Amino acid sequence: MTSKLDNMDRAILLHLADNARLPAKTLAGLVGLSRAALSARIEKLERAGHIAGYTLKRPRSAGQIGAVIFVTGSTPRCEAVAKLLRPIEAVRRCISLSGPVDMIVELETTDPDEIPRIRDLIAAQDNIVNVTLAMRLKEYLSRT
Numbered sequence: 730m731t732s733k734l735d736n737m738d739r740a741i742l743l744h745l746a747d748n749a750r751l752p753a754k755t756l757a758g759l760v761g762l763s764r765a766a767l768s769a770r771i772e773k774l775e776r777a778g779h780i781a782g783y784t785l786k787r788p789r790s791a792g793q794i795g796a797v798i799f800v801t802g803s804t805p806r807c808e809a810v811a812k813l814l815r816p817i818e819a820v821r822r823c824i825s826l827s828g829p830v831d832m833i834v835e836l837e838t839t840d841p842d843e844i845p846r847i848r849d850l851i852a853a854q855d856n857i858v859n860v861t862l863a864m865r866l867k868e869y870l871s872r873t
Contacts, residue, residue, distance in 0.1 A: 741770055742779060792839045795865030798848055800832040803856045807832045810851060819843050
């Protein structure tokens with residue numbers, strides 16, 4: 730993200746963060762721009778990397794179970810673990826970290842038996858020193 734944001738850019742991003750589905754006409758009115766000027770601003774924000782991708786967010790279904798696995802290795806193995814987990818639908822994110830934990834793996838599934846299977850799969854990999862599983866209890870904030 731190389732470009733600097735001005736107040737108008739920040740206002741656009743703030744409104745989109747609150748409701749990414751705002752019609753262009755509505756968003757333009759909220760920030761005081763014409764639709765053409767808004768479109769040019771959005772294109773600039775996309776090129777600069779402030780707006781990246783348009784994704785489908787799957788709603789959580791009833792009975793959805795969430796968990797986080799904290800992975801520590803004797804040597805960094807995050808890419809190998811992520812590649813191993815990529816085909817598993819329950820794996821939502823693999824994030825490498827600095828510090829005492831090397832990676833966080835976020836899971837969501839309706840099958841409670843799948844979570845320990847994934848944990849065991851990670852633990853069985855070479856150079857994995859510690860794998861800690863934490864079940865999600867309640868989500869207080871989500872901005873994804």
